[in-house]
Amino acid sequence: MSTHPLPTGTGELSSPPHDFPFDPTHGYDRRGLLAVTAPQGPDDFADFWRERHARARRIDTAPRIEGPWVTVDGMRVADVTYTSADGVRIGGWLTVPADGRVTQGCVATHGYGGREAPDLRQPPPETATIWPCLRGLGTRSLLPGVPSKPAAHVLHGIGARESYLIGGCVADVWCAATALQALVPETAGRLTYLGTSFGGGIGALALPWDDRFRAAGLTVPTFGNHPLRVTLPCTGSGESVRTRLAEDPSVLDVLAYFDAATAARHLTIPVHVGAALFDPSVPPPGQFAVHNALAGPRELVVLRAGHFDHPGERAETAALEEAQRRFLSGPDPVLPHPTA
Incomplete structure (x- = not known):
């Protein structure tokens, strides 16, 4: 494991001033966060996900470019749609280098706020990227009967593992990869992933079940260590899960199949993680549980804060994005010599 320090001028253990009625560090310092473990998960955890992945790979995603291409900052951008699990049509964007040179592909997802446009700065150079709005979210994948607000979206179908909406969002990622490779065949040799918050957990x-992906960047990932997560107050989607669990304890049995830290135990490709010491929306112990459980090569950038405006945030974000671009560049990520 390689661990990067915070940018100069930020204090690793000093929390930003805040007025939340709870401590967004939840009493954990860096050493404590690096010791958080992941639940083992149900005995059929891997079988459950492998079967869902196999079903998704059989889907005819029928991707389509919708409307004209436009060129922005050296990238060609177009609206795109494709079919995912349950016949849901997913909308998003496709970006390719304007000079036509593509050496890899990327599936880039979003936080629980959705996405209104692609962020052209995120992927490495020479990357063709598909930017799906996962089902029920963003400006492109709203669905009748599916709430778009995070507090309700995260509970939709939670009564059973087969109906839980989060499983459909995972399928949207697999189908996005299929659609990207159909639209830009050059991406078939190397596929990467970028996801922040909601997208990090998804x-x-x-990723563990899809051997098309070669590397990933996960920033402040959610859904990590649900048994611990549901004991920690927050301002994000986890708070509505905590409330629902108080009414129906059986929800934890379903959540066991959707634990990002448990899944990380099976994730062997190189993964770059940005995890925060202070985060009111996604409790830091859950973020670090995902990182700590990774079974393959990993690199960690420790952030002073996530989901919170704070001094030095711009420099911190720029340093993280540059580290992720470096990590995801080239035929294989090259990890620096471990420093921690």
């Missing part, structure tokens, strides 16, 4: 759930 990525951890999706």
Whole structure:
């Protein structure tokens, strides 16, 4: 494991001033966070996900470019749609280098706020990227009967593992990869993943079962260590899960199949993680549980704060994004000599 320090000028253990009614560090310092473990998970955890992945790979995603291409900052951008599990049509964007040179592909997902446009700065150079709005979210994948607000979206179908909406969002990632490779065949040799917050947790759930992906970047990933997560107050989607669990304890049995830290135990490709010491939306112990459980090569950038405006945030984000671009560049990520 390689661990990168915070950018100069940020204090590793000093929390930003806040007025939350709870401590967004939940009493953990860096040493404690690096010791958080992952649940083992149900005995059929891997079988459950492998079967879902096999079903998703059989889907005819029928990707389509919708409307004209436009060129922005050296990238060609177009609207795209494709079919995912349950016949759901997913909308998003496709970006390719304007000079036509493509050496890898990327599936880039979003936080629980959805996405209104692709972020052209995120992927490495020479990357063709598909930017799906996962089902029920963003501006492109709203669905009748599916709530778009995070507090309700995260509970939709939670009564059973087969109906839980999060499973459909994971399938959207697998089908996005299929659609990207159909639209840009040059991406078939090397596929990467980028996901932040909601997208970070979804990525951890999706990646272990799909051997098309070669490397990933996960930033402040959610859904890590549900048994611990549901004991920690937050301002994110986890708070509605905590409330629902108080009413129906059986929800934890379903959540056991959707634990990003448990899934990380099966994730062997190189993964770059940005995890925060202070985060009111996604409790830091859950973020670090995902990182700590990774079974393959990993690199960690420790952030002073996540989901919270704070001094030095711009420099911190820029340093993280540059580290991720470096990590995901080239035929195989090259990890620096471990420093921690």
